[in-house]
Amino acid sequence: MQNPTIPPHWPLTDLAASLPQAVPFVGPETLQRQRGISFAARLGANEQRFGPSPLAVAAITQAAGDVWMYGDPENHDLKAALAAKHGCAPAHTVLGEGVDGLLGLIVRLTVDMGTPVVASRGTYPTFGYHVRGHGGQMIDTPYQGDASDPAALVDLARKHRAKLVYLANPDNPMGSHHTGASVAQMLDDLPEGCLLILDEAYIDFAPAGTAPDITPDDPRVIRLRSFSKSYGLAGLRLGYGMCAPELARAFDRIRNHFGIGRLVQAGGLAALGDHAHLAHVVAGSVAARARLAQIAGDHGLRALPSATNFSCIDMGKDGNFARATLAALGDLGLFIRMPGTPPQDRCLRISHGTVDDLDLLAQALPQALARAAGQ
Amino acid sequence: MQNPTIPPHWPLTDLAASLPQAVPFVGPETLQRQRGISFAARLGANEQRFGPSPLAVAAITQAAGDVWMYGDPENHDLKAALAAKHGCAPAHTVLGEGVDGLLGLIVRLTVDMGTPVVASRGTYPTFGYHVRGHGGQMIDTPYQGDASDPAALVDLARKHRAKLVYLANPDNPMGSHHTGASVAQMLDDLPEGCLLILDEAYIDFAPAGTAPDITPDDPRVIRLRSFSKSYGLAGLRLGYGMCAPELARAFDRIRNHFGIGRLVQAGGLAALGDHAHLAHVVAGSVAARARLAQIAGDHGLRALPSATNFSCIDMGKDGNFARATLAALGDLGLFIRMPGTPPQDRCLRISHGTVDDLDLLAQALPQALARAAGQ
Numbered sequence: 246m247q248n249p250t251i252p253p254h255w256p257l258t259d260l261a262a263s264l265p266q267a268v269p270f271v272g273p274e275t276l277q278r279q280r281g282i283s284f285a286a287r288l289g290a291n292e293q294r295f296g297p298s299p300l301a302v303a304a305i306t307q308a309a310g311d312v313w314m315y316g317d318p319e320n321h322d323l324k325a326a327l328a329a330k331h332g333c334a335p336a337h338t339v340l341g342e343g344v345d346g347l348l349g350l351i352v353r354l355t356v357d358m359g360t361p362v363v364a365s366r367g368t369y370p371t372f373g374y375h376v377r378g379h380g381g382q383m384i385d386t387p388y389q390g391d392a393s394d395p396a397a398l399v400d401l402a403r404k405h406r407a408k409l410v411y412l413a414n415p416d417n418p419m420g421s422h423h424t425g426a427s428v429a430q431m432l433d434d435l436p437e438g439c440l441l442i443l444d445e446a447y448i449d450f451a452p453a454g455t456a457p458d459i460t461p462d463d464p465r466v467i468r469l470r471s472f473s474k475s476y477g478l479a480g481l482r483l484g485y486g487m488c489a490p491e492l493a494r495a496f497d498r499i500r501n502h503f504g505i506g507r508l509v510q511a512g513g514l515a516a517l518g519d520h521a522h523l524a525h526v527v528a529g530s531v532a533a534r535a536r537l538a539q540i541a542g543d544h545g546l547r548a549l550p551s552a553t554n555f556s557c558i559d560m561g562k563d564g565n566f567a568r569a570t571l572a573a574l575g576d577l578g579l580f581i582r583m584p585g586t587p588p589q590d591r592c593l594r595i596s597h598g599t600v601d602d603l604d605l606l607a608q609a610l611p612q613a614l615a616r617a618a619g620q
Numbered sequence: 621m622q623n624p625t626i627p628p629h630w631p632l633t634d635l636a637a638s639l640p641q642a643v644p645f646v647g648p649e650t651l652q653r654q655r656g657i658s659f660a661a662r663l664g665a666n667e668q669r670f671g672p673s674p675l676a677v678a679a680i681t682q683a684a685g686d687v688w689m690y691g692d693p694e695n696h697d698l699k700a701a702l703a704a705k706h707g708c709a710p711a712h713t714v715l716g717e718g719v720d721g722l723l724g725l726i727v728r729l730t731v732d733m734g735t736p737v738v739a740s741r742g743t744y745p746t747f748g749y750h751v752r753g754h755g756g757q758m759i760d761t762p763y764q765g766d767a768s769d770p771a772a773l774v775d776l777a778r779k780h781r782a783k784l785v786y787l788a789n790p791d792n793p794m795g796s797h798h799t800g801a802s803v804a805q806m807l808d809d810l811p812e813g814c815l816l817i818l819d820e821a822y823i824d825f826a827p828a829g830t831a832p833d834i835t836p837d838d839p840r841v842i843r844l845r846s847f848s849k850s851y852g853l854a855g856l857r858l859g860y861g862m863c864a865p866e867l868a869r870a871f872d873r874i875r876n877h878f879g880i881g882r883l884v885q886a887g888g889l890a891a892l893g894d895h896a897h898l899a900h901v902v903a904g905s906v907a908a909r910a911r912l913a914q915i916a917g918d919h920g921l922r923a924l925p926s927a928t929n930f931s932c933i934d935m936g937k938d939g940n941f942a943r944a945t946l947a948a949l950g951d952l953g954l955f956i957r958m959p960g961t962p963p964q965d966r967c968l969r970i971s972h973g974t975v976d977d978l979d980l981l982a983q984a985l986p987q988a989l990a991r992a993a994g995q
Binding site for chain 1: 632
């Protein structure tokens, strides 16, 4: 064979060649390999520490021997169950490989070179990752009082004729939330031709009334939900969207039709039916939220209000102090993440863990604070 | 709230709005729902009828309780195992949600509006689905003797300055193959700046020497392998590619980083270690291939040579006759598919099934042939 040589960047498109190597998140496994440690508590990715429904585990186990078969590419049974849960039709639902996968598909359907898109500065980074990946122009506005700012988002969308606005409600990484009525008002204020991506991954942990009352046919919004949080199935990779059927059908033009595998469909379907487990999870999160506030208070720190399965702890100083505390907690065996943008980067974002997890945190925090203060 | 109305096709990009609703494959579950039947034998999707490795099933079952955790987004252990298997480095490997998912990523990295791309007419349709989905221009050349035509593919690539050439070797849907030496020659003949996508999903069923001897750093080719066929894990959704590290790294710029879930990684890793099961599967396929040839011969039909886990049966007449036989076999409880392009559509494509599967086929075929002949 010839000695192969190619021009640099070939065979990538100009866009692909221009993209950075950066990734949205570094996983805890990578940190463990890099630092030669083993985390005793995983509290950084808002995984659901009370575990999946035993019914979901049983359904996965039962389906495992059938894994030689592709899953149903129409996801018929799962879509029917979601429609029943939400009082809409299966035609209003779309499934994806997690909310991350759905965000990629939505952006691909709507964004090309230069398309203006609006979000909060410092919000869930995977949305921006996909927007940049499709050549879109990301326009952002800062948080106000550690919460997203719907009025400012609407103003920006109007000013820049944005095609998409992204709002996580409740918010990630801050845990704050707006009422459903505020979100409905935001929808009414959006300029014509602008689609709201309403990421409700944490909605099951939020107060009643946080989900806006939106007709499933509303063409101005797509709502996203996750099986990774309240359902404890992050390792399955399953999320769904609800939107007008015209938009939902468009996903079929570009999606990986067999992408939602057989075990994923079986596990998701079983999880949807286990209401008792969901209640157990939410109760565990409420207890952990109170405990985290107490642990913070013991050291003169404040836990921000949380409508999610994590709490931001205001470390009371700047980003450097928070980062030093995070690093020290990592050395002590706790996987935790934090917001990346000032002034929110004064906080640590800690998942609502089990009693054991939070015992470890309570034990490690004074040491970590002392180490960070000594630097 | 306001009464929502939107312009037609909004908010899609021009490209997304122009795409057809068509999907690459209709699943057997859809056919069962549409026709109110239940298939007794699934022989249409080249699933692996001898099942997954018991070690893979055990690994999935064992990991099921841990599914609250995201999978490692770097897929470290699985990439290391693949590198060991192939004598390359982890940096030469990329993982995807099946070969389908990888095809989507490769096309997104390399194809934009009008990019010329070359493939065989009638080959695996999901590749063309992705090319059209990214606005590429699909240029094809017919099969020669029920096999892909490497020389014609190279000529077309040269003539149209194609950026990609797709070759499935062994071929799907025909089951034919070229020697590894022919593929290596094709690589040398490719015009500069053209990437070969070498889809080797069926390579474990092919004669020794079918896989070309290519250095893993070769920048002219990406090889794709599947866990859906010889490993019997179609319902997990796992495929991988091997290519030059520069190209492999580019996938990290656009992929769904947590897309390969925790159970998928566990199952794939365990399957790779079960060499005895792989040998058992290949032996089962060889036996089924002989039995299918015999069943065909019993009715004066011919099974084409197969280097895959399926065989094409030449039904001896035109596409209409083959389609009528396929429909009759469907009514009799057999899920089978067939090539869509003349003259290959004179054939049925039947997966290498179990003894029971092929008993059902042997029983149903005379009835189906009689029904098709009577139409």
